[in-house]
Amino acid sequence: MSSNAAKLIPVFAALALGTSAQTAVAADWYTGAEREIPRDDWIVAIDAAATVTSNSSAFGAVTATIAPVNTLLDSGPRVRLQGVAGTYTYPGTVTGQTVRGVQQEGSVLFGYEWIWQQAAVAGYVGFNVRNNELSILDPGNPVVGTGIGGKVAADIYLNPTPDQFYAVNASYSTQFNAYYVRARAGFAVFNGVFIGPEATLLGDDFFNSWRVGGHLTGFALGPMKFSVGAGYAYDRVRKGGYYTSIESRMAF
Template sequence: MKKLFAVMACGAAMPAMVAPALADGPFSLKDTPVQVEAPSWSGVYFGVSGGYGHNHSKNNYHDSDDTTSSKNEFADGGLVSLIYGIDRQVGSRFVVGAFADFSVSELNRGNEDIHNAMTIDRSWAIGARAGVLVNERTLVYATGGYTQAHFSNDGWWDIDTDDTTAHGKGGQNFGGYFVGGGVERQISDNFYLRGEARYSDFSGRITNSGTVDGVDYVDREVPSIWTVQAGLVYKLDRSKVLNPDPITEDRGPKVITYSGIDAANDAVAYYGGTVFGLSGDLYKNGFLLRTQGIIADYNYKAGEPDNSTVDADDRSLDIMLGYQWVFSNWSAIAYLGYEVRNVHLSPFDPNNDVRGGADGFKVAVELETDDESPLYGSLEGSYSTAFNSYYAEARVGYNAKTFIIGPESSVYSDEGDLATRVGAFATIPFHLWWSGLPAKLTFNVGQQFVNNSGETRAGGEGAYGGSMLRVDF
């Protein structure tokens, strides 16, 4: 009876409790505060940055005649970097993480035209960062870690005497520590814009040593480098790495990555790139950010007088801003950006204009039909002021939905050295089994014709072939 009475009492009291609320009007969802989830800074990321670098070195010389000298040397120029890392947000205010980056640079001193120059052509770093969130979308952070930079000598470390030239090392890696700091801003769910300054201090290394006219000598360089860069990174929450959001007709990919290999007579090139859809959907009109890197190795005959074989190491990295127009069954993209490229020849070949370091503006255009068109077509081209390089490729093919196959042709040129290709390609679309992400695998093969002895990274005359993997995120 007591339990029944208690229930009846509560039921009788409820109208009285509700009445004052109803007197002010019925309840509305409009009056409910919207709960906005604070963004999380935890996740893995990759990205690209570009900027300016300045080198200051101490050149210290000493020999057995007690001759010593110490002088300041400087180099500066542009650089482009690829960034990879992981972050962890601690509480509501702090972020810690680890990262690695790789840079291609064009920090020069001296004059390459007279074989008296030095270039800092590449570097890498691994380190950690820790920062404070000044608000939910803005991070101020500090960095530190280990770094290594490669200095390429083109006569700068040589020592000339009255009778001879004591040649310095052809290249040298310098290792040391770095410290830095920056500001990062979340501009959308997955994209983050950052600006960062870094100071790197390297241990001294011997660049030239030996004995000339009975005098023992040692030449040593002790460098440091300042860099300032701006970059864009794409971050995935840890739960999205293996289980990303599905790509549908209504929601396109935010990022496209690709990597591949290209081989020809006496040449092989490895390349990779990333396209970021700044609007968050690569199926729609909008701005893009693209970066592409190439590592090429090739050799050729230098010709008279000694007909020696020259080995070439060719490295380039670009960063480009573009805009995409999407139409009913095709799309068009135009890019404008900056490229850094370094070509090291061993032995030195003064007759090859494609040598040393170069940087400059780069433009590119791309036209392509969509995945549903039964007749596939693509046309792309680019031009860079670095070694006056241009490239163009055209493809047409039959699209059977499960594969695309057809002929292709292309031209590539560095400083007037021309390579022309005619061949065929095949593309197979599929989905990655562990994540369901859409991907494409392309193969190509054909014949290459050149107007020289293969003095560019396209290689010499003969057969060519390659493959490329593309993944959409």
């Protein structure tokens, strides 16, 4: 991997959404012709994601990762702000009536990201505020109300060759013991676009689920990179189903 490609690892790492999110134009010093060169001064990355399952759940998230000292392409401190909102339904644990849940969560995390030529590792610690409301009382569901918890998160990204990547994203909050782990592998189908398998495990004191599927990652629309995924989803209450997801990233 070239040194220029290595610089792009942190922009690619959080969601593995491609290489350069934007390019700048400069004149070739010899011919005078304009040429594109990679941007290397990003300080903010905005990730947006949405997931819908056939098990009657739909969630969206927006995450801002900020480099307050240098750039996202260099090792250094990070600030991560995240908002999550969604809705779900399930049969009540006592009456069997359909219960509709609405959830919102906000997180503030502080951390550090280490950048190497073929890898990036980031660790975060902070807190989250989570609110969960139910349409009817369900005595068997303890995940109700609003609370504050400590939260930790980590991102690991490996790029052993320009044609493949491996990524793991994980988080845990003491509020309702909520956890999330996602692993992905990608193999280049053409320049900057990858396809491969993915697996996700998530849950809390009441709910748990796992998902296995595939993703297509890195295709661009303007300054934004996108990823889409689909596969099989299983949760403790509604059992088997399917999921679809879409994610985007823009850095500036």
